[in-house]
Amino acid sequence: MAVPSGLDLEAKTDLVGEERTGRASSPPGRHRGRLLRLLRSDVAVVLSAGYIAVVVLAAVFAPLLVRLSGWGPYEFDQAAIDPNLGGLPLGWGGGISAEHWLGVEPGSGRDVFARIVYGARVSMGVALAATALTTTTAVVMGLLAGFHGGVVDLVISRVMDFLMAFPALIFMIAVLSALPAENRQALLVLVISVFGWPYLARVVRGQTISLTQREFVEAARASGAGGFTIVFREVLPNLRSTLVVMTTLAVPGYIGTEAGLSFLGIGVIPPTPSWGQMIATSSSWYAVDPAYFFIPSACLFLLVFSFTVLGDRLRTLTDSGELR
DSSP, X not given: OOOOGGGOGGGOSSOHHHHHHSSOXXXXXXXXXXXXXXXXXXXXXXXXXXHHXXXXXXXXXXXXXXXXXXXXXXXXXXXXXXXXXXXXXXXXXXXXXXXXXXXXXXXXOOBHHHHHHHHHHHHHHHHHHHHHHHHHHHHHHHHHHHHHOHHHHHHHHXXXXXXXXXXXXXXXXXXXXXXXXXXXXXXXXXXXXXXXXXXXXXXXXXXXXXXXTSHHHHHHHHTTOOHHHHIIIIIGGGGHHHHHHHHHHHHHHHHHHHHHHHHTTSSSOTTSXXXXXXXXXXXXXXXXOHHHHHHHHHHHHHHHHHHHHHHHHHHHHHHTTSOO
């Protein structure tokens, strides 16, 4: 994962206020208001945030939406497919109708809309949980390595180097293939996090080393503040912008990882809905039923693209000094 050069706090000359106090000089409310105004002025960001909000709401209210549509993600509608054509959906667009809003799954007749909204639960749930676990681990390890230095820094840095050099995808495939199918989503979160935290931890470590050499940290030490106080009152608040940008950019990567592993058949186990699993199933039907391939692919692409646009815009604001 590339580290934006603009995140180098030592190179920032406009953080004088932060150097004196250890925290941003603007009140949090004013900072959030200015950030929202900057983001609202960008049409691409507004559209991206809107789509992310739609997906999140669909995932949260999936049971209600499925109840409104009338078909659950595991129900079969044999009347919606033609057995004489190998289970091809009847009607236009893969069986799109008032009864099946996005058509039906070829071969089984399961409702595509129901599986899409429940698949959103899997994609967002795994990605957000993995991001939360990865960020927590990375912040703890990065702060320990950067603040204490010495043997602590050496050990943590060598662990990070090992995990970053390891072929993560191959290991994920091997481990998940050998593990039981129970609690597969939790296992996905754990495996993704094990290989995800070193990238952010390395950034946190570098920023922590830089910050601990600043005047406001030296002043805190001279005043008798302990290490815990310095880390949480002086260092961690100045890592806020870095963490926001890096975690926002990490989410689409984890969404794609979950989809890819499910596509390979070692992620979410059927019949649990997953966008990657739906795309894998549709690969044998796209010539005769392209809608079934297009719908989950479009949903996945737009979600990853939206998070990428949002994270890139936040990175731009950070590089320009507008997000502090």
